[in-house]
Amino acid sequence: MSTALREPADAPAVIRSQCFHLYYGSVHALKGIDLDVPSKRILAIVGPSGCGKSTFLRAMNRMHDRVPNVRMEGTIAFDGQDIYSPSVDVVDLRRRVGMVFQKPVAFPMNVYDNIAYGPRLHGLTHSRAQLDALVEQSLRLAGLWDEVSDGLRRPAVSLSGGQLQRLAIARALAVSPEVILLDEPTSAIDPIGTARIEETLQRLAGDYTIVLVTHNLQQAARISDRTAFFLNGELIEEGPTETLFHRPRDPRTDEYLTGRYGAGGGA
Ligand SMILES: Nc1ncnc2c1ncn2[C@@H]1O[C@H](COP(=O)(O)OP(=O)(O)OP(=O)(O)O)[C@@H](O)[C@H]1O
Ligand SMILES: [Mg+2]
Numbered sequence: 399m400s401t402a403l404r405e406p407a408d409a410p411a412v413i414r415s416q417c418f419h420l421y422y423g424s425v426h427a428l429k430g431i432d433l434d435v436p437s438k439r440i441l442a443i444v445g446p447s448g449c450g451k452s453t454f455l456r457a458m459n460r461m462h463d464r465v466p467n468v469r470m471e472g473t474i475a476f477d478g479q480d481i482y483s484p485s486v487d488v489v490d491l492r493r494r495v496g497m498v499f500q501k502p503v504a505f506p507m508n509v510y511d512n513i514a515y516g517p518r519l520h521g522l523t524h525s526r527a528q529l530d531a532l533v534e535q536s537l538r539l540a541g542l543w544d545e546v547s548d549g550l551r552r553p554a555v556s557l558s559g560g561q562l563q564r565l566a567i568a569r570a571l572a573v574s575p576e577v578i579l580l581d582e583p584t585s586a587i588d589p590i591g592t593a594r595i596e597e598t599l600q601r602l603a604g605d606y607t608i609v610l611v612t613h614n615l616q617q618a619a620r621i622s623d624r625t626a627f628f629l630n631g632e633l634i635e636e637g638p639t640e641t642l643f644h645r646p647r648d649p650r651t652d653e654y655l656t657g658r659y660g661a662g663g664g665a
Contacts, residue, residue, distance in 0.1 A: 402432060403647045405637040407624060409436035412577060412607045413458055413495075418472035420453055420462065427453045429631040430472065435577070440599060440608045442622035442639065444615060446654065449628040451611040455579050458609070459495040460488050476577070493520055496570035500582040502562035504554035509546050512554045512565055513537060516573040532572060540568035541598040560591020567598060577607040585613060596621050615655065619643050627651045 411434035420428040428450045435441050435458075443451045453462075460481060462468045473480045481491055493516070505512050513533045516522075523529040533550070537543040542564040546557070554565060563583055570578050580599075584592040592614075599608055600621050612618050618625050619639060626636040627648075635642060635651045646652045 402633040403635040403637070404432070405641065407434060407436040407439070409439055411435060412437045412477065413609075414473075414475045415454075415458075416473050416475070418454075418457065418474055419470065420450075420457060421469040422453075422465075423467040427631050428457070431633050433626055433633055433636060435607060435609055436624060437607050438604060439623040440603045440610055440621055442618035442625045443609065443611045443628060444613070444618050444625060444654075445628035445634075447613075450631045451628055452581050454628070455497075455581050455609060455611050458577075458579055459492050459497055461497070463488065489520075493573045494575055495577040495579065496573065496575035498563070498566045498570055498578065498580040498583050500585055502559055502566055502586065504557065504562055504565060507554065508551045509537075509554050509557070509565065510550040513568050513572050516569060520573055522573065536568040536572040539571050539598075539602065540564045541594055541601070542568055558591065560587045560594060563587055563591070563595055564598060567595070567602075571602075571606075575606065577609065578602070579609045579611075581611045582613060583610070584617065592617070615643075627654060629654070 413435035415431045415433045418428060418431040431454060443454065445451055456462055457470070458474060470482065475481065476491065476495060479486065505515060510533055513536050514529055517529060517532055523532055534543060537546060542561060545561060557565060584595050587595065596617065599610065602608060610622060622639045624637060625639045625642045627634045627642065629650055635646060635648045642651065643655060646655060
């Protein structure tokens with residue numbers, strides 16, 4: 399199934415998926431995905447609803463582990479090691495490969511404790527001053543500090559949707575991840591909030607590896623370095639975003655990007 403059109407990246411792969419298949423019972427949701435996630439870049443994953451974007455994103459930090467009837471074949475390696483190998487500590491993997499979901503979720507605690515939760519769990523700091531500094535740094539990186547610095551003790555649920563999503567990004571950053579996976583992080587956010595999140599992701603891309611699943615093709619075009627197009631569980635084409643959007647090589651990519659996909663009675 400390694401037929402996807404791919405172009406070599408200008409950065410080494412941090413995560414490498416090789417001939418990766420995933421089945422939900424009899425549903426063959428991912429069909430032999432060969433995909434490299436380049437270091438310190440933004441990789442966008444696009445494709446129609448049900449094509450396997452979330453399934454693939456979740457596979458990269460083992461979120462299917464406890465889902466019944468899921469079967470996988472092939473490998474996903476992070477930093478050269480198969481993440482499904484029995485020697486891998488899932489808690490550590492999820493610290494190094496963080497996840498931000500579509501619906502902004504706050505833990506039922508104040509802003510400070512939302513960010514401090516991960517560092518406390520992983521024992522990353524040794525004093526209150528260190529923890530304070532880490533909370534501030536994470537909120538600054540996520541572009542939220544100026545809006546919450548005088549209200550760190552207010553309940554996180556009182557933040558707006560866009561602020562909550564940046565809080566989720568700050569929470570992921572607080573445990574010093576190497577990769578951040580985001581599943582449609584702006585689909586429930588207004589345009590101004592979306593712009594703030596896009597700015598944050600672009601700023602982070604110099605230091606972190608980012609994988610962004612999005613239905614918003616303009617967003618992928620605006621901020622990603624590379625784009626992968628999935629269709630019916632297959633990776634059809636992957637390459638520099640500019641190339642994929644302007645000179646797609648597979649007619650199915652072109653159809654999807656120009657909005658013709660499905661218009662003729664297809665899936
Ligand atoms: N827990 C599950 N059990 C059975 N089938 C599932 C499960 N989760 C997803 N699927 C199926 O796997 C396929 C891929 O789903 P997935 O959620 O990865 O798609 P997606 O590209 O993220 O779609 P969307 O854009 O709508 O979020 C779909 O056919 C879906 O119905
Ligand atoms: Mg999805």
